[in-house]
Amino acid sequence: MKKIMNDPSQIVTEMVQGLVRSYPDQLKQIPGTEAVMKIADLKHRPQVGIVSGGGSGHEPTHAGFVGDGMLTAAVCGQVFTSPTPDQIYEAIKAADAGRGVFLVIKNYSGDVMNFEMAKDMAAMDDIDVRSIVVDDDIAVENSTYTQGRRGVAGTIFVHKILGAYARQGAGIEAIEELAHQITPNIKTIGVALSGATVPEVGKPGFELAPDEIEYGVGIHGEPGYRREKLQDSKHLATELVGKLKEAHHMTAGEHFAVMVNGLGATPLMEQYVFMNDVLDLLAAENVEVDFTKVGNYMTSLDMAGVSLTIMKLIEPGWVAKLDEPVTTIGW
Amino acid sequence: MLTVENTLKWLELFDAKIQAEKDYLSELDTPIGDGDHGNNMSRGLLAVHDALTKQQPTDVQGILKTTAMMLISKVGGASGPLYGTAFLEMAKLSSTTLEVGPLLAAGLEGIQKRGHAQVGEKTLIDVWAPVVKAVEDGTLDVAAIEAAVESTKDMQATKGRASYVGERSIGHVDPGAASSGYLFTTMLMAGVLS
Numbered sequence: 001m002k003k004i005m006n007d008p009s010q011i012v013t014e015m016v017q018g019l020v021r022s023y024p025d026q027l028k029q030i031p032g033t034e035a036v037m038k039i040a041d042l043k044h045r046p047q048v049g050i051v052s053g054g055g056s057g058h059e060p061t062h063a064g065f066v067g068d069g070m071l072t073a074a075v076c077g078q079v080f081t082s083p084t085p086d087q088i089y090e091a092i093k094a095a096d097a098g099r100g101v102f103l104v105i106k107n108y109s110g111d112v113m114n115f116e117m118a119k120d121m122a123a124m125d126d127i128d129v130r131s132i133v134v135d136d137d138i139a140v141e142n143s144t145y146t147q148g149r150r151g152v153a154g155t156i157f158v159h160k161i162l163g164a165y166a167r168q169g170a171g172i173e174a175i176e177e178l179a180h181q182i183t184p185n186i187k188t189i190g191v192a193l194s195g196a197t198v199p200e201v202g203k204p205g206f207e208l209a210p211d212e213i214e215y216g217v218g219i220h221g222e223p224g225y226r227r228e229k230l231q232d233s234k235h236l237a238t239e240l241v242g243k244l245k246e247a248h249h250m251t252a253g254e255h256f257a258v259m260v261n262g263l264g265a266t267p268l269m270e271q272y273v274f275m276n277d278v279l280d281l282l283a284a285e286n287v288e289v290d291f292t293k294v295g296n297y298m299t300s301l302d303m304a305g306v307s308l309t310i311m312k313l314i315e316p317g318w319v320a321k322l323d324e325p326v327t328t329i330g331w
Numbered sequence: 332m333l334t335v336e337n338t339l340k341w342l343e344l345f346d347a348k349i350q351a352e353k354d355y356l357s358e359l360d361t362p363i364g365d366g367d368h369g370n371n372m373s374r375g376l377l378a379v380h381d382a383l384t385k386q387q388p389t390d391v392q393g394i395l396k397t398t399a400m401m402l403i404s405k406v407g408g409a410s411g412p413l414y415g416t417a418f419l420e421m422a423k424l425s426s427t428t429l430e431v432g433p434l435l436a437a438g439l440e441g442i443q444k445r446g447h448a449q450v451g452e453k454t455l456i457d458v459w460a461p462v463v464k465a466v467e468d469g470t471l472d473v474a475a476i477e478a479a480v481e482s483t484k485d486m487q488a489t490k491g492r493a494s495y496v497g498e499r500s501i502g503h504v505d506p507g508a509a510s511s512g513y514l515f516t517t518m519l520m521a522g523v524l525s
Contacts, residue, residue: 009374055407078374080365081407109491110409113445117403117412140495147494201357201366220365222495 001202008199012056016076019063023329026067034083035091036063037073048166048175049073049095052104052159053088054111054151055080057198057301058219064330065156070163071328072101079198079301080220082110088118092129100128100172102179104158106151107135128172132179134158136188136309138247139216139225152219153261153298154186154309157322160331164321185314187247189240190307192217192224192263196300215239219263219300219307233270237277240308245285248312252286255313257322259292260306264299271295274306290319297330333391333429333523341521342383342398346376348513359506363493368410368506375406375414391429395422409446409491410507413455416441431523432466439463446490453488453500455507462515471524473516480504480512 005011016034020027027036035053052062053075062074072095077083092101101122105115112133122129136154140147161182162175170178192214195204205221208214213236216224244250260275262268275294282289290313298307313319349356349372356369378401388394395418403415420441421434428434439459448454461479465471483505488494493505518524 009370078371078407079367081367081371082409082411084404084407084411086404108409109446110407110412113409113412114407117416117445147491150495198366200370201361205361205366218495220492222365222492223499 001197001199003197003199005199011199012076012078015056015059016063026327026329027063030073030090030094033075033087033090034077035073035075035087035094036066037091037094038066038068038071040068046097046099047072048099048170048172049092049097049101050104050159050162050166050175051075051088051091051095051101052155053077053083053091054106054108055082055220057196058298060296060330061156061298062159065159065163065328067326067328067331069167069324069326069328070159070331071104072166079200082108082114085114085117085121088115089121092118092122092127093125096127100130102162102166102172102175103129103131104155104162104179105131105133106155107133107148108150109147111151130172130176132158132176132183134183134186136183136186137218138187138189138243139218150218150222152188152190152309153259153307154188154311156297156331157186157257157259157309157311158183160326161318161321163326164324181315182311182318185312186309187244187311188307188309189215189243190217190219190224190263191215191236191240191305192221193230193304194265194302196221196264196303198301213305217303217305219298221300221303233273234277237274237281237308241278241281244308244310248310250285250287253288255288255290255319256282257291257293257311257313257319258282258289259297259309260294261298261309262296263303263305263307264296265302265304266306268295271306278308291322333425333431333434335389335391335394337521337523338391338394339383341518341523342379342394344517344520345514346380348517349373349376349510352509352513356506356510359504359509363488363496363500363503364506365492367408368510371406371408371410372510375402375411378405392422392425395425410510412445413442413507416445417459431518432463435459435463435466448490451486452490453483453486453493453505453508454490455505455511457483457486457505458508458511458515462511466524471515471519473519476512476515476519480508483508
């Protein structure tokens with residue numbers, strides 16, 4: 001393992017310090033926590049607070065999406081480990097401007113439990129806290145025999161759209177309704193070329209042969225649905241677009257937003273090549289792509305590979321919300 | 332029956348066992364989870380140790396509550412809320428009784444409520460449930476605890492991160508079950524039941 005770090009057990013603390021010191025005009029640390037909050041006068045123009053968080057190792061998620069028009073605060077847990085309820089609770093209190101706080105939770109048992117405990121704590125303070133659990137990863141079948149679909153890169157679309165509506169002044173009920181409306185329309189699937197190494201563990205969570213890839217791997221290295229020999233970008237795009245097309249019951253004329261997300265160690269050059277193939281395939285389906293985005297947004301430490309998120313735009317207003325400018329470091 | 336002395340002894344032994352088995356617990360977590368259970372538990376128990384040393388609680392409820400708060404705030408993941416809730420429920424009941432059977436039963440109920448899981452889903456509940464029963468029957472020994480931990484090996488996970496592996500989770504001991512096994516073997520060593 002080669003990593004730029006000091007004591008691996010301090011890596012999250014030092015990362016958060018480095019982050020807020022790099023962007024002191026935009027971000028501040030909530031005292032006593034590893035949660036990051038936007039610098040803004042919340043009382044001047046009170047909005048519904050949008051708070052997210054999760055394990056670290058997915059940077060710029062989630063702290064990179066804190067800022068005007070997106071998240072009010074983000075809680076950084078240990079690497080690949082949910083943040084704890086006391087920290088989430090502090091973030092909820094800090095983000096509350098009197099209009100309630102909305103939590104965006106990725107569907108992992110740890111995240112769901114810790115955020116639920118924090119929600120219980122905040123309810124005792126009479127803060128109106130509501131939430132959505134995002135489960136966009138279609139690699140996992142939704143059944144009673146699993147935890148259900150995982151929350152991955154599509155979560156960023158939830159941050160963006162809810163953040164835009166919150167900035168516009170939407171109330172907590174409207175935000176909650178919207179969250180339940182957009183989330184089922186977001187679907188993601190990934191392909192990994194190599195595993196991720198957790199600093200405190202020191203070796204990759206899984207190993208692939210030099211010429212092997214795995215479809216459907218989770219952002220913590222959860223095993224996927226199939227391994228095969230690496231083939232060209234067109235082949236990978238055909239597999240992932242095929243899965244998403246099926247999940248969306250895609251039909252000609254429908255409108256979509258598309259995000260190619262790098263998992264950490266895949267160069268942007270390769271991501272653009274992949275997007276080029278994705279757009280060819282979608283053009284062949286005669287669907288409209290109204291929004292595109294390429295880059296490292298929901299990474300998995302040093303994992304190589306990409307994920308593809310396709311969101312069905314069933315409301316014409318959503319694309320404008322995706323397009324609105326924000327002052328975050330990550331979007 | 333829990334006393335200040337044996338409860339502190341229990342937690343001290345549990346801490347030592349977790350620190351000693353930290354790498355093993357993370358190894359168990361690698362094929363079916365994300366390889367950090369040992370690190371997370373180690374961080375939590377170190378915090379429990381520090382807090383108990385600093386605060387020196389003088390009653391069982393104080394000890395259990397401090398332990399719960401430290402586990403909730405330091406472990407993270409799914410184990411933090413599950414172990415934390417178990418100790419919190421035990422702390423709540425300890426104002427009424429210090430009998431081990433009812434206390435552990437309250438802890439188990441807390442875990443089930445928080446994790447929405449049942450017996451047979453390859454989680455720490457598969458150790459807690461038989462242990463609670465054995466304490467009630469007066470038959471708890473190390474062999475019974477080890478058998479409960481081992482029983483998770485043949486189960487297929489349907490809750491938590493291990494459920495993503497599906498059938499491939501069969502053949503691996505659940506890491507949460509293993510750390511719960513340590514919780515109960517150290518409980519016996521501390522003489523809580525004698």
